[in-house]
């Protein structure tokens with residue numbers, strides 16, 4: 001398999017050659033991250049890396065952690081496929097995340113992730129607009145001793161985060177689209193990280209005649225990330241209203257199979273669970289559910 005650095009911004013197509021594409025689980029590009037020490041790596045599966053975003057999965061074995069800390073020149077959001085995991089930030093925040101929960105991490109926030117469970121952990125991540133600069137891993141990385149943690153030797157030299165972490169328990173509304181779970185600019189300044197539990201997702205209904213549940217984990221000027229839940233049943237298969245986005249997007253199938261219908265192109269694709277579909281900016285699509293159960297996909301959209 002290719003090195004992560006070699007496929008960056010050009011997988012599964014070059015960024016000049018974007019097109020709608022089904023990317024099967026078996027076609028994901030695999031790598032260890034970091035690539036230079038398997039003892040402290042996670043097992044990484046890259047679905048899409050282009051000039052507007054990166055979507056991938058990483059796995060941590062029981063008791064595992066990836067090291068050293070990581071950082072991105074873009075926001076990173078998580079959807080926990082198999083938890084629990086503990087996301088460690090350099091600033092002393094430790095987010096305990098169960099299966100199905102999310103995370104918002106503003107650009108520039110140092111992080112790693114621990115698996116304290118007896119199961120393999122799997123994390124779906126979305127980084128936008130830019131995942132890495134030229135250096136993978138970054139050239140200058142703080143040691144864990146330089147970060148904040150219980151009785152850490154460097155705690156007094158790091159900012160006190162207590163007043164910088166916002167309360168996100170307020171129920172959201174449609175007007176919160178674009179600033180969920182918090183105002184992104186402020187979070188990028190303070191470096192505060194937010195676990196977004198199931199009850200903290202921003203719920204909206206997509207479509208009136210053919211309603212589909214849309215649950216944002218994050219929504220801001222860099223991107224939008226969350227769940228589509230399309231129920232079963234209808235006159236014919238249950239379909240969502242066709243939609244298109246101003247930016248590139250991808251769908252990851254959690255509960256399926258689900259059919260992605262490109263209504264103007266008259267092409268359709270079947271996503272089995274764990275498959276991904278890339279949707280270039282401007283391409284109209286709808287989800288079609290032929291099953292006798294609700295289907296769930298995670299959406300990653302750079303501009304609605």
Ligand SMILES: [Fe+2]
Pocket residue numbers: 070071072076111
């Ligand atoms: Fe990361």
